[in-house]
Amino acid sequence: MLEMQEALVAFLAAVGVLAIFWVAASLLFARKEKTVRGTVLLPLSGGAEEMEYAVEKAGRLQRQLHCDGPVLLVDCGMDAESLRRAALLIRDRAGVKLVYPEEIEEQLY
Numbered sequence: 001m002l003e004m005q006e007a008l009v010a011f012l013a014a015v016g017v018l019a020i021f022w023v024a025a026s027l028l029f030a031r032k033e034k035t036v037r038g039t040v041l042l043p044l045s046g047g048a049e050e051m052e053y054a055v056e057k058a059g060r061l062q063r064q065l066h067c068d069g070p071v072l073l074v075d076c077g078m079d080a081e082s083l084r085r086a087a088l089l090i091r092d093r094a095g096v097k098l099v100y101p102e103e104i105e106e107q108l109y
Helices: 002-029 051-065 080-092 101-107
Strands: 040-046 071-078 096-099
Touching (some): 051 071, 071 080, 080 096, 096 101
Parallel strands (some): 040 071, 071 096
């Protein structure tokens, strides 16, 4: 019985040491993802019914791609209600801006 306990303790010690080496190796050799500047343009017109959904999807895409640029809502003829909803989105979410088509170029730099 004593030999079985010693074998179990030796096994658990070996697993513990292996776990420590595994964690140390993953910390040392982990690949660091670089963050890039990427801007998402969402041209919107009329009622812009899916604006909130598009902004949410754009934010998820930026996180997946490790981008840190803004999400630009491009006003291509939005109505008053859509402009009001866009203002609420801009207020509630960091990195979301409303621009006109002629302002896109200055927002990219």
